[in-house]
Amino acid sequence: VEEAEGDGREWARVLMDEGLSFNFGNESTDISKAEESDSREWKAVVEKSIALMDVVLQNVTTLETGVSDFEDAVFASVEDDPDVSPMGAYENQVGRPAKLSMRLQHILEVHVPNHMASSQKLVAEYGRPSRIVRYWLPASVLLLSSTTILRIVVNRKAEIISWIRDLGATVRDFWFNWVIEPTKKVIGTIRHDKESEVAIMSKESLKGDRDSLERMVVEFAIDNPKNSGVGTGALNEAQISEVRAKVKEGDLTPVLRAYEKDLRKPFVGTVRGDLVRTLLIQVQKTKVDVEVALSGIDALLKSQELVFGFVGLTPGVLVCFAAFHYLGGVFGNRRGMKQGRKAGQTVRVLRNIDRILTLATPTQNNLLSYKDHGLLLCEVHVLRKRAHRLFPGEIQREFLEDVADLCNINSGIHQQLKVLERIRWGYAKWLR
Structure with missing residues (x-):
């Protein structure tokens, strides 16, 4: 197979160099040559090109012939070909074009x-084996073990069905x-939906406890005007309003004064009931303070509600992304x-x-040999096919221009290596 591939590249290179080589230059040079040269040259x-194609097509698939022998045989056959006329022997050959046409048709x-x-x-014969040859061993193993596999499937049918159902339920619940x-919840947070608000306490809890504390302190101040700090007699509406305002600010002076007084004689205060009453009022005050702190935390949570929503959504999104990424890699559906x-x-x-x-x-002349140039042409052909749709439109046109420069054998090996280096750094963005 390697010899056949080498011969194929060789005859491609021979036809490129020896056949259809008119040596045309630029336009001005072409005009001068057309005026000076004889029409017998073309x-x-x-x-010679027709003879080369004929000989090459007949001998290229002969594996017994080496590359050097193949070249010698081709050139010898062309030199001895009766249809290749020597220079100056074209006069009075009217049937020559018809004969060449018949040979081309043949x-x-x-x-x-x-x-x-x-x-x-x-x-x-020598290439990749058929599928039967490649897969007969695993197919035989599968066939011989099919009864065992079938027995396992039948015996564990219920378990397999249960596993499939559990897997489906797990995927569904996760989704x-x-x-x-x-x-x-994130959408509800963006739309300020009341049901999606984050809270650690009810909305009216603090207000109810604060109003209850206010009533307790006001009633205690009315029952004990001496400890109210706003007068010694019965309290009027203005004094009651003043006590109520202080309670809203957290000032429990009437209760604390009575509490300090009853601590001197705790037994008497307990029997009279004022000590227990002040203790219960302070318990209510502690409850209100705790709820105030919780309301601050609640406000902080509400201000970051959208962040918490995205944090809750992140694990599911990451797992789904990883699953889709894996499935895309398995089935090869990703364009990237x-x-x-x-x-x-x-x-x-x-x-x-x-x-190469x-x-x-x-x-x-520092040029590639026939064999190396044939190898280069084959690789460039593969390169054109591989690069199809790899580059954008304009970049692809520039890439094909550089590939054409790479195939130009007349520039020399050193220049071709420079072109190859230009392709590497010029298109590195798309070749990563």
Whole structure:
């Protein structure tokens, strides 16, 4: 197979160099050459090209012939070909074009189909084995173990069904409880939905306890005007309003004075009931203070309600993203992965081209040999196919221009290596 591939690259290179080589230059040079050269030159080129195609197509699939022997045989056959006329022997050959046309038609109808059939035969014989050859061993193992697998499936049918149901229920509950519900809460928070508010205490709890504390202190001050701090007799409405205002600010002076007084004679205060009453009022005050602190925390939570909503949504989103990423990688549905795979293949082709140019044996003119140029042409053909849809439109046009410069053998190996280096750094963004 390697010999066949080498011969194929070789005959491609021979046809590129020796066939249809008219040596046209720029426009002004073409005009001067057209005026000075004889028309017999291009006729010789056409005849030689037809003879080359004929000989190459007949001998290219012969594996017994090496590359050097193949070159010698091709050139010897062309030199001895009766249809290739020597220079100056074109006069009075009226039937020459018709004869060449018949030979071209014979090449298209006979040699090209035979060459394709021979190539396919070589690929079938030495190429990748058929699927039967590749998979007969695992298929045999699967067939022999099918009864055991079937027995296990039948015996554990109920368990397998239960596992599948549990898996489906788990996925469904995860989706609704960790993705759908947090999403609804986040949307409700954005829309200021009352049901989605974060709170650690009820809305009217603080107000009710504060009003209760206010009534307790006011009634205690009315019952004990001496300890109220606003008068010694019965309290009027203005004094009661003053006590009520102080209670709202957290001042419990009437209660604390009575409490300090009863502590001197706790037994008497307990029997009279004032000590117990002041203790219960202070318990209520402690409860109100705790609720005030909780209301501050509640306000802080409400200000960060959207943050907590996204925090609750994050685990579900991350798990879903990881699952979809994994499934996308398994089934190969992600365009980015395909793009990365194509870029990697393109880099490998560039590596092969670099190896060909580096290890090539140059001729006396510092040009590639027939074999190396044939290898280069084949790799460039693969490079064009790999690079399809890898670059944007304008970038792809520039890339093809650089590839054309890379194929220009007349520039020399050193210049071709420079072009290859330009391709590497110029298109590194798309080849990562």
